[in-house]
Amino acid sequence: MLDNRLDSTTLKTRDSYVAKLKEMGIKTLRDLLTYFPRAYRDEQEFTRINEMRTDEVNVVQGRIKSILNISTRGGKVMTKAVVADETGEVPVLWFNQRHIKQLFFKGSEIVLTGKLKFERGRSMLLSPKYEKPSATLLHTGRIVPVYPEKDEITSKWLREKIHMVLPYAQYFEEYMPQWILEEAALMSLPDAIYHVHFAKDEEHLTKARERLAFDELFILQFLALKRKKLWQSEFSGEAREQEQTGLRPGVDLEAFLDSLPFKLTGAQFRVIAEIFEDFAKNYPMMRLIQGDVGAGKTVVAAAAIYAMKQAGLQSALMAPTEILARQHFKTLVRLLTPFELNVQILTGSSSTGEYEQVTRQLATGTCDLVIGTHALIQEGIQFSKLGLAVIDEQHRFGVKQRAVFKMHGSPHMLSLSATPIPRTMALTLYGDQDLSTLDELPPGRQEIVTRLVPEDKRNDAYLWISDQVAKGRQVFIICPLIEESDAIQVKAVTLEYERLRTDVFPQHRLALLHGRMKAEEKDSIMKQFAAGEVDILVSTSVVEVGIDVPNATIMMIEGADRFGLAQLHQFRGRVGRGEYQSYCFLFSDSNADAALQRLKFMVKYNSGFDLAELDLQMRGPGEIYGIKQSGIPDLKMASYTDLAMLSKVRAYAQRLVGEDHELSKYPKFREKITKIEAQAELGDAS
Numbered sequence: 001m002l003d004n005r006l007d008s009t010t011l012k013t014r015d016s017y018v019a020k021l022k023e024m025g026i027k028t029l030r031d032l033l034t035y036f037p038r039a040y041r042d043e044q045e046f047t048r049i050n051e052m053r054t055d056e057v058n059v060v061q062g063r064i065k066s067i068l069n070i071s072t073r074g075g076k077v078m079t080k081a082v083v084a085d086e087t088g089e090v091p092v093l094w095f096n097q098r099h100i101k102q103l104f105f106k107g108s109e110i111v112l113t114g115k116l117k118f119e120r121g122r123s124m125l126l127s128p129k130y131e132k133p134s135a136t137l138l139h140t141g142r143i144v145p146v147y148p149e150k151d152e153i154t155s156k157w158l159r160e161k162i163h164m165v166l167p168y169a170q171y172f173e174e175y176m177p178q179w180i181l182e183e184a185a186l187m188s189l190p191d192a193i194y195h196v197h198f199a200k201d202e203e204h205l206t207k208a209r210e211r212l213a214f215d216e217l218f219i220l221q222f223l224a225l226k227r228k229k230l231w232q233s234e235f236s237g238e239a240r241e242q243e244q245t246g247l248r249p250g251v252d253l254e255a256f257l258d259s260l261p262f263k264l265t266g267a268q269f270r271v272i273a274e275i276f277e278d279f280a281k282n283y284p285m286m287r288l289i290q291g292d293v294g295a296g297k298t299v300v301a302a303a304a305i306y307a308m309k310q311a312g313l314q315s316a317l318m319a320p321t322e323i324l325a326r327q328h329f330k331t332l333v334r335l336l337t338p339f340e341l342n343v344q345i346l347t348g349s350s351s352t353g354e355y356e357q358v359t360r361q362l363a364t365g366t367c368d369l370v371i372g373t374h375a376l377i378q379e380g381i382q383f384s385k386l387g388l389a390v391i392d393e394q395h396r397f398g399v400k401q402r403a404v405f406k407m408h409g410s411p412h413m414l415s416l417s418a419t420p421i422p423r424t425m426a427l428t429l430y431g432d433q434d435l436s437t438l439d440e441l442p443p444g445r446q447e448i449v450t451r452l453v454p455e456d457k458r459n460d461a462y463l464w465i466s467d468q469v470a471k472g473r474q475v476f477i478i479c480p481l482i483e484e485s486d487a488i489q490v491k492a493v494t495l496e497y498e499r500l501r502t503d504v505f506p507q508h509r510l511a512l513l514h515g516r517m518k519a520e521e522k523d524s525i526m527k528q529f530a531a532g533e534v535d536i537l538v539s540t541s542v543v544e545v546g547i548d549v550p551n552a553t554i555m556m557i558e559g560a561d562r563f564g565l566a567q568l569h570q571f572r573g574r575v576g577r578g579e580y581q582s583y584c585f586l587f588s589d590s591n592a593d594a595a596l597q598r599l600k601f602m603v604k605y606n607s608g609f610d611l612a613e614l615d616l617q618m619r620g621p622g623e624i625y626g627i628k629q630s631g632i633p634d635l636k637m638a639s640y641t642d643l644a645m646l647s648k649v650r651a652y653a654q655r656l657v658g659e660d661h662e663l664s665k666y667p668k669f670r671e672k673i674t675k676i677e678a679q680a681e682l683g684d685a686s
Contacts, residue, residue, distance in 0.1 A: 001171050002030040011161050020153050029168050032161070033193055036212070036636045037145035040205065043113055044142055050087035054116045054123070061111045061133060065089060069101045083110060083125075090116075091124040100130065109133045138163055143199050162197050169193040175668040176215070180652050187211040196637075210645075213638035217428060217646060219676060221653035224431030226661050231410075231432065232283040256306045259338055260299070267440035268296050272303050274436050278412065279307070285412035288430050290421065291438030292608040293573030294445055297416045298328065300438070301390050302335045304414060309341050309368050313387025316405070317371045320393050322347045323523050327548055328392065329371045336369065346372035349520070377404040386411045393417060418573070420566055420608030422616050425640040427650070439609065448555075448576040450584040450603045452596070461585055462504050465536075465554055469508050473580065474529065474552040475536040476543060478571055480559035480589075496558070497538040505536055513539040541567065543574060550578030560586040560602075561595035565615035568599075569608045616641055 005028055008015045026032050043059045052058045062085040070078045079094040079101055092112065094100055104110055114128025131139045138144075138159045147158045172190045180186070187195070187204075192211040199205035253272070257264065264272075271289060278285035291297040305315040317332070319325040329345045336343055344358045344367050361367035365384030370376065389405040393416065405411055415433060426435055453461050465475055477500065479493040497512040511525050511534040522542065529537045530549050537543075541563070555575045560568060568586070576582035586599050598615075605611050638645065656663075663670035 002033070002168060003028050006032060011164070013161070017152065017157075020151060024150055024153065029165055030172075032165060033169055033172075033197075034636070035147065035158070035162070036196055038148050039146040041144040041146060042202075043144050044201075048087040049083075049085050049090050052090065052116045052123075054118070057113060057115055058125075059111065059113045060085065060090070061109065062089075064104055064106055064108045064110055066106060067101060067104055069098055083112060091122070092128060093119075093124055094127050097127075103132070104130075113139070138198075143202065143205055145197055166194060166197060173668060175666075175672045176218075177656065177666050177669060180218075180656070184214065184648070184652065186214060189215075209637055212636070213642070213645060214649060216635050216638040217642075217649040218653055219673070220428050221431050221646075221650050222656060222673065223676070224429070225650075225653050225657040227432035228286060229657050229661050231286050231406075231413075252310070253303060253307065256303060256339065260335075262442060264299065265296065265438075265440040265442055267291075267438045268300055271300050271436040271438060274434070275300070275304050275414065276307070278434070284410045285414065286433045287413070287436060288415045288417060288426070288433040289436045289438060290417050290426065290609075292420060292441065293418055293570070294441055294577065295438035296442055297418065297438060298331055299335070301414060301416060302332055304388055304412075305332070305341070305369055305390070306336060306339060308387045309336075309339065311387060313385050313411075314362070314365065314367065314383050315369045315388040315390065316376055316383070316386060316411075317369065317390040317392065318376050319371070319373060321523075322349060322373055322519070323526050324392060325371055325373050332369065332371065341368040342366060343369045343371065346370055346375050348373060348375050350375065383408045385409070388412045388414060391415045393419065418570070418608075420569065420612035422609065422613045422640065424643050424646055425616065428640055428646060431650070431653075437609075446576060446581055447606050448572055448582045448584050450572065450586065450606075452560075452586045452588070452599050452603055455587070458587070461556070465556065466505060466508070468554060469505075469535045472551070473554065474532070474534070474549060475554040475556065476552060476571070476574055477536060477538045478543065478555070478557045479538065479540055480557075480562040493538065493540050500536070500538060508535040510534070510536045510538060513537060513542060515540055515542045541571075543571065548577055549574070551580075553578070553580045553582040555582075555584045556587070557585070558587050559589045560599055561588045561590040561592075565598060565601060565611040566608065568602055569611050572602075573608075613641075 004010075006018055006021060006026065008018050010029075011018065021027070021032070024035075026035055041057075043057065045059065047053075047058045047060050049060055049062060052060065060083070062083040065082040065084050067079065067081040070080060072078060077096055077098045079097055081092040081100075081104070082089055083092055084090075109132070111131045111133050112125055112128040113130075114125045116123050117126040119126065129139055139156060145155070145159060147155045149155055149158075170190050172193050174181075174189050176186065176189070181188070187207040187210070189211070192208040195204040195208035196212060199208060275285065275287060278287055289297055289300060301317065305317075308315045317325075317328055319328055325345060325347055329343065333343050342361065344361060346355065346358045350358070358367065358370060359381060362370055363382045363384060375381075386405070386408040389408075389411045391413070405413065413433075415430075421429070423435070423437075469475060477496075479496050493514050494512065497510065501510045511528060513522060513525050517525075525534070525537070528534050529552075532551060552575050555572055557563070557568065557571055563571075572584045575584065584602075586602060588595060588599055590596070601611060601614055605614075656666075660666065663673065
């Protein structure tokens with residue numbers, strides 16, 4: 001019943017409204033009832049007319065003493081009324097709402113909600129909300145839900161339609177295990193669906209929101225902990241000893257560390273120790289290393305790969321793009337070939353001969369480390385003895401893609417991420433992995449000077465940039481997403497590129513990069529930039545995380561207010577990778593206080609984790625990470641910053657996974673989880 005498709009008959013509305021709902025992802029009764037409010041207005045208290053105030057919203061109920069429509073000279077219509085209760089009366093004025101005169105007459109009862117204004121020397125209610133008094137007020141006189149709106153689908157329209165189908169909330173089937181409902185004192189699911197829309201009082205609303213938030217986080221935690229349990233239980237200790245040579249903490253890293261041209265940070269030593277502790281356990285490692293830009297994740301991975309070679313095992317490193325794969329190849333060849341590791345690369349552009357050579361070496365065990373893109377997990381790849389799989393920028397790969405390595409003997413899994421994610425969020429999303437943080441930058445690494453540049457200083461900035469290019473430095477210029485349309489974005493960045501090329505920097509070599517280019521074309525342009533054949537790269541936000549161009553020292557970001565702090569920090573991390581002092585210039589399209597405050601945080605803070613935490617608090621994950629692109633679930637009720645709720649949920653999820661991870665005692669919850677896993681698999685496939 002809940003999954004019946006919505007139609008105009010069900011909602012007593014026009015087909016065009018049903019079509020718009022479909023665009024919003026609302027296709028069934030279930031979708032409509034789980035389209036939750038984004039906020040609430042407390043309008044429970046009625047005010048008597050003689051007690052109305054100008055500094056707050058007033059909700060008054062009275063009788064209409066007079067009402068008429070007046071046509072103005074410009075062809076507009078004003079609706080004037082006088083409303084009275086036992087304490088007094090107040091004039092009311094609406095503009096261009098002729099229909100109100102058809103809804104209400106002299107003597108009609110009416111409920112009005114609005115602020116008192118002073119017009120022409122007297123107070124009046126100007127364009128207040130209105131509603132006929134009834135046993136169930138929807139738009140005022142209660143805790144009023146406010147929904148995300150789109151075009152003609154307003155909060156008022158949604159309140160009316162959702163209230164009309166609210167009796168169907170009783171058909172939501174309870175799936176949560178009874179002992180969790182009782183111990184956590186959770187409201188039933190049907191009641192929560194009902195009260196999240198039209199709560200009887202604040203207590204019922206709080207309990208409804210708590211239940212729905214609990215469910216969102218609990219399902220994420222259960223799925224993550226279940227994956228971890230299955231991963232760890234793949235081998236018993238004895239079986240794993242037979243399958244692979246277990247690494248022990250005694251593996252000698254001294255020669256590798258002595259060969260490095262720099263000293264590791266304390267954080268790097270700590271994370272390497274955590275990895276080696278994992279190697280000594282009777283089940284495969286599943287660890288995520290988060291590190292800010294330049295924190296040295298690759299060297300930590302190299303230490304683990306070196307240890308694998310000592311144990312007679314192979315390693316694989318998978319990166320999301322060919323240019324990043326080749327960058328890793330160059331770095332790891334430099335770090336590991338002194339120890340006679342045979343390092344190979346395999347990507348989509350590898351020739352047939354290269355492909356056959358590398359796959360033969362992997363199958364025979366003569367290749368110690370292979371670096372590549374998705375090509376590493378395609379059919380036909382066989383490892384002789386894979387001990388370690390390293391996944392770079394792991395959020396760019398689906399769970400299913402990462403799990404392919406499990407078919408090669410369940411190697412240790414080490415994921416790397418330079419995308420700063422607050423710890424609470426990482427625990428929620430990546431609860432199947434143990435978390436390590438590289439929170440210390442190598443000594444001597446210069447901080448990037450960041451400036452918020454006012455528009456009247458733009459030409460000065462251009463002149464300074466031109467001087468830096470004349471000295472041999474290179475520049476990134478990032479243009480924002482102007483509209484939700486790729487085509488419009490490409491047009492905008494192309495026009496800006498032409499303006500800069502002809503009017504601002506005609507003496508320098510410029511190149512253009514955007515998302516509609518083919519992968520080979522993007523790679524070619526980035527290679528030219530990295531080789532110093534391009535002075536200024538004008539780009540949309542497609543510039544890769546991790547791209548290493550030591551000679552690039554200036555990052556200029558147009559419309560910086562359109563990006564989240566986490567993304568701005570990622571852009572900033574594209575410079576400051578060489579010996580020269582680097583700079584980041586922020587230009588804003590907005591003078592709004594909130595936008596400028598966020599950009600001032602960029603000037604103040606250099607830590608990506610600090611900025612990600614601030615951004616999460618201010619904007620939410622959807623705007624920060626671009627939910628659809630990142631694979632990060634968008635939460636409707638819960639918050640990734642709610643550590644108290646997360647701790648509570650995690651404790652219950654751990655108990656359930658420990659007791660019955662297959663959910664044999666809980667068929668309703670198993671059915672729910674199975675559906676979610678099937679949807680996730682479809683998402684990975686796409």
